[in-house]
Amino acid sequence: MTLVALLYVYINIIHAFYRGKIKKANKMRRSALFIVLLIVVFSSCEHKPKEVDRPKIVIGLVIDQMRWDYLYRYADMYGKEGFKRLIKHGYNCQNTSVNYMPANTAPGHTCIYTGSVPSIHGISGNNWIDNLTGDGVYCVDDKNVHQVGDKSGAASFSPANMLTTTITDELRLATNQKSRVYGVAIKDRGAILPAGHLANAAYWYTDKTGTFTTSTYYPNQNPAWLQAFNKRKAGDSMVKLGWKMLLSPDKYDQSTVDANNYEKAFKGEKAPVFPHVFDSLGDTDRYAILKSLPAGNTYSIMMAKACIEGEHLGMTNGVTDFMALSLSSTDYIGHQFAPNSIEMEDCYLRLDQDIAELLRWLDGRYGKGGYLLFMTADHGGAHNASYLSDLDIPAGVTYVNMAADLNAYLKVQFGADSIVRGIVNYQVFMNYAQIGKTDYEVWEVKRSIMEWLNKRPEVSYTIDMNDMDKTPLPQPIHSMAVNGYNKKRSGEIQIILNPGWYDNGGKTTGMTHGSWNPYDTHIPLIWYGWHIPKGETNSPVDMTDISATLAALLHIQAPNGCIGKPIPALTEKHKEEHK
Ligand SMILES: [Zn+2]
Numbered sequence: 388m389t390l391v392a393l394l395y396v397y398i399n400i401i402h403a404f405y406r407g408k409i410k411k412a413n414k415m416r417r418s419a420l421f422i423v424l425l426i427v428v429f430s431s432c433e434h435k436p437k438e439v440d441r442p443k444i445v446i447g448l449v450i451d452q453m454r455w456d457y458l459y460r461y462a463d464m465y466g467k468e469g470f471k472r473l474i475k476h477g478y479n480c481q482n483t484s485v486n487y488m489p490a491n492t493a494p495g496h497t498c499i500y501t502g503s504v505p506s507i508h509g510i511s512g513n514n515w516i517d518n519l520t521g522d523g524v525y526c527v528d529d530k531n532v533h534q535v536g537d538k539s540g541a542a543s544f545s546p547a548n549m550l551t552t553t554i555t556d557e558l559r560l561a562t563n564q565k566s567r568v569y570g571v572a573i574k575d576r577g578a579i580l581p582a583g584h585l586a587n588a589a590y591w592y593t594d595k596t597g598t599f600t601t602s603t604y605y606p607n608q609n610p611a612w613l614q615a616f617n618k619r620k621a622g623d624s625m626v627k628l629g630w631k632m633l634l635s636p637d638k639y640d641q642s643t644v645d646a647n648n649y650e651k652a653f654k655g656e657k658a659p660v661f662p663h664v665f666d667s668l669g670d671t672d673r674y675a676i677l678k679s680l681p682a683g684n685t686y687s688i689m690m691a692k693a694c695i696e697g698e699h700l701g702m703t704n705g706v707t708d709f710m711a712l713s714l715s716s717t718d719y720i721g722h723q724f725a726p727n728s729i730e731m732e733d734c735y736l737r738l739d740q741d742i743a744e745l746l747r748w749l750d751g752r753y754g755k756g757g758y759l760l761f762m763t764a765d766h767g768g769a770h771n772a773s774y775l776s777d778l779d780i781p782a783g784v785t786y787v788n789m790a791a792d793l794n795a796y797l798k799v800q801f802g803a804d805s806i807v808r809g810i811v812n813y814q815v816f817m818n819y820a821q822i823g824k825t826d827y828e829v830w831e832v833k834r835s836i837m838e839w840l841n842k843r844p845e846v847s848y849t850i851d852m853n854d855m856d857k858t859p860l861p862q863p864i865h866s867m868a869v870n871g872y873n874k875k876r877s878g879e880i881q882i883i884l885n886p887g888w889y890d891n892g893g894k895t896t897g898m899t900h901g902s903w904n905p906y907d908t909h910i911p912l913i914w915y916g917w918h919i920p921k922g923e924t925n926s927p928v929d930m931t932d933i934s935a936t937l938a939a940l941l942h943i944q945a946p947n948g949c950i951g952k953p954i955p956a957l958t959e960k961h962k963e964e965h966k
Pocket residue numbers: 452492718719722900
């Protein structure tokens with residue numbers, strides 16, 4: 388249309404010359420006008436307007452184990468340019484929930500990026516037992532690939548166990564693979580699952596060398612920029628500085644005193660107190676400790692920036708690239724120190740500064756509004772159970788030998804060994820071959836297991852996942868159990884513990900997550916940047932809605948197992964802007 392309009396104007400001007408309306412004295416000006424018009428016509432041919440408007444880059448920022456309340460709990464000490472900038476200028480979905488069990492890292496990252504749940508995407512936990520083979524499976528294990536540069540023959544990681552596409556896969560499919568997708572995280576699963584099957588690469592941290600690595604699954608193995616980044620060993624330099632409090636001790640008024648019984652010391656430490664110093668440790672111990680320091684987050688952001696720069700992401704005209712960045716250290720610190728520690732508070736104050744710096748960097752590179760960023764978490768986390776008990780709030784840690792005791796009981800009842808393969812993800816995995824050796828049916832054994840478990844004081848319910856109507860359940864728990872149940876990769880009996888209780892390998896320090904309860908499943912979700920309106924909502928949003936919303940904003944297909952819906956406030960606003 389532009390071209391036609393310009394030609395029309397040009398023809399009219401020529402016509403005017405011939406009609407003598409423009410004098411001969413204007414000959415020079417006429418030639419100049421002719422040249423300008425030619426340039427305009429040609430340039431409008433070359434840069435035809437894009438039919439579909441998309442951002443230069445999408446930044447997915449997942450903060451591992453970030454409880455929703457951390458946005459507010461430490462707000463008095465946050466600066467203006469980190470979390471507060473996202474809240475003030477972005478769109479804050481205050482009531483976002485993990486809508487399945489177990490609320491763990493691998494299912495969480497998978498749900499964010501697939502809009503799907505374990506029953507469909509198959510990542511039913513960080514680990515699970517394969518009901519067909521009886522084998523234990525780690526979510527991203529892949530015997531067909533190996534770590535780049537590792538000649539030991541050890542298997543490495545890929546997204547092969549994930550049964551659906553991700554939003555990042557769909558972006559690649561929608562653009563004939565012109566869009567490029569990278570995943571970065573300390574945790575392998577935090578990088579691999581978000582980046583999807585078609586990723587250009589996923590990079591994760593290995594404590595063997597204290598650097599980022601990848602596997603032969605990816606086409607883009609160890610590029611020169613990665614080798615240069617790893618050579619700097621910036622992460623290790625940060626560990627050598629130790630972990631000191633960012634502020635003076637009296638400023639940390641959201642936390643228990645530093646020395647307490649709810650925390651676990653680092654290797655080589657006598658007590659879990661500041662300053663944490665790692666001078667006495669050897670290389671590999673120091674490399675491992677980076678994961679559990681705020682520096683692990685800083686190092687991951689440095690790595691994501693190196694990847695963006697090295698691969699020139701977001702710099703190809705008309706192509707949207709994707710950086711899926713997950714910050715894992717928040718989770719390691721949570722597991723070791725729990726939410727009421729000075730360590731956790733300090734971690735978030737430092738993360739707030741890291742986010743401010745990242746946003747400034749993205750502004751400089753893509754311009755404000757040139758990038759679309761969403762920040763969320765894979766799950767939340769519980770308070771330390773002993774801390775709650777000491778406050779007379781019912782809470783506790785389950786004991787470690789439950790599966791062994793259950794098997795001993797079942798042997799007496801049914802006469803076979805190892806009827807239970809294990810209790811993983813609060814699910815009982817049964818050994819059907821062993822049950823076949825007895826004179827009893829599966830349902831009889833199952834009933835006996837449930838009766839045994841139901842007698843335990845910390846157990847609220849047990850659910851027979853293939854006969855759910857037998858257990859009266861509040862609706863949210865019912866649907867979260869259904870969404871989390873994958874017939875091949877989940878245990879047939881789901882255990883629901885009393886609130887405040889968790890399985891932490893018997894440990895009384897630190898904490899964990901994985902249950903249906905709000906502390907584990909209420910997560911932050913803030914959208915920021917490209918075409919995102921300012922605002923907030925308390926309307927319920929499911930974790931599965933994140934990918935559905937991204938698909939709507941980018942005008943691409945939702946991932947092939949997506950059960951979520953686009954968030955109306957974001958997608959409707961987007962439409963209005965384009966009227
Ligand atoms: Zn965790």
